[in-house]
Amino acid sequence: MTNHNWQFQTEQSLVENHGLKLDEFEKIVEGLGREPNLTELGIFSAMWNEHCSYKSSKFWLKKLPTSGERVVQGPGENAGVIDIDDGDVAVFKMESHNHPSFLEPYQGAATGVGGILRDVFTMGARPVANLNALRFGEPNHPKTKHLLSGVVSGIGGYGNCIGVPTVGGEVNFHASYNGNILVNAMTVGIAKKDKIFYSAAAGIGNPIVYVGSKTGRDGIHGATMASAEFDEDSEDKKPTVQVGDPFTEKLLLEACLELMKEEAIIAIQDMGAAGLTSSSIEMASKGEVGLEINLSKVPMRAQNMSAYELMLSESQERMLMVLDPSKEEMARDIFKKWDLEFEVIGKVTDTKRLILMMNGKEEASIPINILVEDAPEYQRDYIVEEPSPIKEYKSEDFDQNNILKDLNTMIMHPDLSSRKWIWEQYDHMVMADTVVRPGSDAAVVRVHGTNKGLAMSTDCSPVYCKHNPYEGGKHAVVETWRNIIASGAHPIAITDCMNFGNPEKPEIMGQFVECIRGMGDACSKLNYPVVSGNVSLYNETNGEGIYPTPAIGGVGLIKDLSNVKTLSLKEDGNFLCVVGKTANHLGISKYISIIQSKEEGGTPKINLDTELRNGNFVIDAINQKLIASAHDVGEGGILLAIAEMCMSGNLGITIEIETNFPHGYFFSEDQSRYLLEVSPNNYNECQKLANNYDVHFEKIGIVGGDKISIKNIGDQYISALKLSFETGIKEISQ
Amino acid sequence: MKSHVIVFPGSNCDRDVAVAIKNISGHQPQMVWHKETSINQSDLVVVPGGFSYGDYLRCGAMASTSPIMQDVAKKAKEGVPVLGICNGFQILIESGLLDGALMRNSSLSFICRDILIKAINQNSVFTKNTNVAKMPIAHNEGNFFVTSEQLKKIQDNDQIAFQYCDENGNVSEDSNPNGSLENIAGILNENKNVLGMMPHPERAAEMAHGCEDGKTIFESVLN
Numbered sequence: 017m018t019n020h021n022w023q024f025q026t027e028q029s030l031v032e033n034h035g036l037k038l039d040e041f042e043k044i045v046e047g048l049g050r051e052p053n054l055t056e057l058g059i060f061s062a063m064w065n066e067h068c069s070y071k072s073s074k075f076w077l078k079k080l081p082t083s084g085e086r087v088v089q090g091p092g093e094n095a096g097v098i099d100i101d102d103g104d105v106a107v108f109k110m111e112s113h114n115h116p117s118f119l120e121p122y123q124g125a126a127t128g129v130g131g132i133l134r135d136v137f138t139m140g141a142r143p144v145a146n147l148n149a150l151r152f153g154e155p156n157h158p159k160t161k162h163l164l165s166g167v168v169s170g171i172g173g174y175g176n177c178i179g180v181p182t183v184g185g186e187v188n189f190h191a192s193y194n195g196n197i198l199v200n201a202m203t204v205g206i207a208k209k210d211k212i213f214y215s216a217a218a219g220i221g222n223p224i225v226y227v228g229s230k231t232g233r234d235g236i237h238g239a240t241m242a243s244a245e246f247d248e249d250s251e252d253k254k255p256t257v258q259v260g261d262p263f264t265e266k267l268l269l270e271a272c273l274e275l276m277k278e279e280a281i282i283a284i285q286d287m288g289a290a291g292l293t294s295s296s297i298e299m300a301s302k303g304e305v306g307l308e309i310n311l312s313k314v315p316m317r318a319q320n321m322s323a324y325e326l327m328l329s330e331s332q333e334r335m336l337m338v339l340d341p342s343k344e345e346m347a348r349d350i351f352k353k354w355d356l357e358f359e360v361i362g363k364v365t366d367t368k369r370l371i372l373m374m375n376g377k378e379e380a381s382i383p384i385n386i387l388v389e390d391a392p393e394y395q396r397d398y399i400v401e402e403p404s405p406i407k408e409y410k411s412e413d414f415d416q417n418n419i420l421k422d423l424n425t426m427i428m429h430p431d432l433s434s435r436k437w438i439w440e441q442y443d444h445m446v447m448a449d450t451v452v453r454p455g456s457d458a459a460v461v462r463v464h465g466t467n468k469g470l471a472m473s474t475d476c477s478p479v480y481c482k483h484n485p486y487e488g489g490k491h492a493v494v495e496t497w498r499n500i501i502a503s504g505a506h507p508i509a510i511t512d513c514m515n516f517g518n519p520e521k522p523e524i525m526g527q528f529v530e531c532i533r534g535m536g537d538a539c540s541k542l543n544y545p546v547v548s549g550n551v552s553l554y555n556e557t558n559g560e561g562i563y564p565t566p567a568i569g570g571v572g573l574i575k576d577l578s579n580v581k582t583l584s585l586k587e588d589g590n591f592l593c594v595v596g597k598t599a600n601h602l603g604i605s606k607y608i609s610i611i612q613s614k615e616e617g618g619t620p621k622i623n624l625d626t627e628l629r630n631g632n633f634v635i636d637a638i639n640q641k642l643i644a645s646a647h648d649v650g651e652g653g654i655l656l657a658i659a660e661m662c663m664s665g666n667l668g669i670t671i672e673i674e675t676n677f678p679h680g681y682f683f684s685e686d687q688s689r690y691l692l693e694v695s696p697n698n699y700n701e702c703q704k705l706a707n708n709y710d711v712h713f714e715k716i717g718i719v720g721g722d723k724i725s726i727k728n729i730g731d732q733y734i735s736a737l738k739l740s741f742e743t744g745i746k747e748i749s750q
Numbered sequence: 751m752k753s754h755v756i757v758f759p760g761s762n763c764d765r766d767v768a769v770a771i772k773n774i775s776g777h778q779p780q781m782v783w784h785k786e787t788s789i790n791q792s793d794l795v796v797v798p799g800g801f802s803y804g805d806y807l808r809c810g811a812m813a814s815t816s817p818i819m820q821d822v823a824k825k826a827k828e829g830v831p832v833l834g835i836c837n838g839f840q841i842l843i844e845s846g847l848l849d850g851a852l853m854r855n856s857s858l859s860f861i862c863r864d865i866l867i868k869a870i871n872q873n874s875v876f877t878k879n880t881n882v883a884k885m886p887i888a889h890n891e892g893n894f895f896v897t898s899e900q901l902k903k904i905q906d907n908d909q910i911a912f913q914y915c916d917e918n919g920n921v922s923e924d925s926n927p928n929g930s931l932e933n934i935a936g937i938l939n940e941n942k943n944v945l946g947m948m949p950h951p952e953r954a955a956e957m958a959h960g961c962e963d964g965k966t967i968f969e970s971v972l973n
Binding site: 158169172173176177178179200262263264266267354355425431440442443444446447449451462640742 | 759761763765766769791799800801803804805856859860861862863866872886888890950952955958959
């Protein structure tokens with residue numbers, strides 16, 4: 017790789033080891049008018065890596081709809097903010113911690129949770145819910161057990177201790193994650209609309225204050241590691257993984273929220289990826305000011321730390337603030353009460369430069385704009401590959417006598433089985449506001465002290481995205497929308513976590529571009545904008561990329577908690593009805609993958625007009641109190657959704673619907689469908705409402721008994737299904 | 751009616767229990783920071799759940815040495831009802847106000863779910879209205895243990911407050927979530943004015959929680 021035209025004093029290998037390309041280094045030299053010193057090189061490396069600079073994705077992310085009547089703050093701040101009435105706002109974001117979690121699952125996942133919690137309380141919100149989106153390799157892959165157990169206990173270890181309930185999430189298993197798991201963590205917080213805190217530094221001469229834990233040598237170059245592919249030697253990168261301390265974070269949370277009640281904070285930014293570097297530069301850039309920092313003042317955990325190490329450490333549980341100087345002593349007392357570090361480490365200047373001093377010597381002097389505005393931005397080449405062809409399946413190819421046996425096999429598979437083994441390790445009830453616990457379509461958390469709630473759901477189908485990135489991108493957005501609607505809430509906005517392979521490969525970039533296009537179309541049609549997000553690229557091991565995984569976290573508002581719906585069947589004699597048409601699309605369904613062990617047949621398409629109509633009908637019917645329970649039809653199809661409703665409610669059903677293609681009817685994954693339990697008294701009213709919305713609405717069975725009975729096919733006890741349902745994930749862990 | 755909730759660094763059920771007490775009794779409890787040295791006249795002192803000091807060293811060990819705990823011990827001796835929930839139970843044991851030890855769950859993992867408990871002593875100030883009740887547990891270290899001599903003592907003296915049970919009130923191995931000796935979910939001190947319990951009654955205290963069985967414990971002690 018030696019470049020014979022290298023004309024700089026700085027060693028070429030040093031530049032490469034910092035993840036910088038030759039032309040990027042040339043750009044640094046041009047901007048500075050000289051070659052950078054080692055500290056400066058480290059700072060550029062941290063700011064210009066993919067994780068911090070979004071250099072490959074920025075151009076495309078700008079295409080997503082980000083505004084709406086309830087959007088208070090869109091992408092660009094620590095988290096997105098939406099209006100939830102009465103002067104309250106919800107603050108939320110999802111973020112990846114993929115590479116660290118693969119190297120060290122417990123700490124990787126734990127610090128992922130810690131980081132996203134800080135993003136939310138930095139803005140003045142008290143975190144009220146954690147969610148996650150997890151992908152592991154095949155269930156029988158030798159690493160899966162260790163990674164699953166480690167990640168789950170890491171998420172629980174952090175969330176349980178800090179006292180924020182982990183209320184929902186999703187997990188699936190696929191060979192494409194064998195060498196690169198995905199751990200995406202989401203936090204939702206609640207604040208007052210007039211008490212939101214931002215990161216723009218202001219007020220020349222104001223003190224820059226460091227609070228939280230001391231800085232150690234952990235996590236140096238974490239963000240650079242996160243922006244590189246994995247190979248056999250990646251285990252050596254374990255020291256770049258940070259170590260979390262949820263107890264200190266709890267103290268930091270309480271101290272920050274206490275200080276935020278006073279008019280003292282001018283700007284605040286958490287130290288996440290690239291630690292002191294990105295937080296200080298972010299604050300200066302947003303505020304269009306300069307900062308002068310005396311690194312000798314930074315509280316240190318180790319002796320003789322260099323400027324380079326201090327700037328690049330990713331030690332956890334730290335914050336940077338600009339304070340009103342008259343409030344400095346009061347602020348110091350609050351942090352002292354909570355036994356946390358509080359140190360004035362510098363001041364806001366008008367130089368528009370980041371100047372670092374240490375022991376009286378200048379260690380760095382960089383114009384902020386070269387670091388931020390002039391950061392490289394790429395419009396990478398991309399190729400959009402043809403989506404996998406749609407396959408027509410015929411009734412004759414299936415034996416209808418196997419339907420219930422197939423159902424049983426499917427619900428034992430880790431992709432569809434009960435997630436109880438996971439969420440029982442998370443405290444999902446602390447704060448005593450969890451109204452709908454994990455296991456339903458969306459989790460619902462009450463806004464403390466009110467009768468309104470937030471419904472939240474995370475979702476994505478990587479297999480759908482792989483075989484048709486455009487439809488897969490639409491699906492990920494729409495699936496959260498449906499889950500939120502089925503819980504009785506109005507969907508408001510989403511956060512996204514874009515996990516992809518190496519963007520320098522045109523076909524990977526093509527997946528990214530198409531997923532964004534699909535997401536954008538769905539968001540626009542459903543008036544469901546993106547308010548925050550994160551991009552994780554280079555998810556590859558030995559040149560093999562993961563499936564495209566744009567994980568979506570959706571948030572909705574329930575104005576009256578008496579309208580909350582769960583998926584549990586409620587009462588004997590009620591009718592079970594399906595909303596939306598079934599067209600026997602079995603392509604790449606869970607049926608085909610689990611029963612036939614194939615991945616073929618094409619991603620189902622979503623008609624967004626139908627989606628919107630069906631969803632609006634369901635929410636209207638719920639608000640009119642016509643519905644007893646509701647569930648969206650997702651992976652596994654109608655029969656799987658019915659089984660979930662039966663198992664959750666401990667009630668059976670007699671399915672009366674006549675169909676000439678039972679496998680197609682029961683297992684197809686046609687989109688925009690819901691199941692609704694309706695009492696006989698409300699049935700006509702509901703049918704009328706469906707007609708008004710021009711929505712397909714059909715009664716398919718009657719609730720009751722202790723079995724799923726399908727006319728002309730057979731029956732199966734709910735108790736037996738429940739035993740199968742509990743096995744899948746639990747077995748991996750044993 | 752005056753009640754107090756102690757707040758340690760790392761407590762995280764302090765607000766939840768205060769809300770439950772307020773809803774049930776109509777009186778707002780006073781929150782007491784652990785560095786304080788005394789509590790005013792009180793009708794109930796709650797040591798809440800959470801992860802005091804991050805569970806470092808040993809659950810409850812560091813909190814048991816907080817300045818306020820001396821006065822909590824004094825109040826307990828004077829007969830003031832003291833309720834320790836979850837981490838609060840661990841703290842009361844570490845403080846020597848209750849017998850036994852709480853070890854790692856037998857499954858070696860954190861468990862958060864609804865369980866059923868049965869009041870064994872139904873005469874104490876806390877348990878007089880409770881029979882079989884449903885409420886959540888959420889802990890890593892709830893596996894109760896005492897020596898056989900201590901067990902005999904707490905049995906003879908009617909100090910077992912709650913045992914994990916099934917829907918019919920049967921105390922069986924299947925209904926034991928964490929490996930606790932004799933399915934013990936909560937115990938009383940000799941004078942029956944100090945109760946430590948692993949389940950969270952404050953999380954089953956209103957219909958929004960899906961169950962109100964936990965209310966009876968607060969009603970019992972607050973009325």
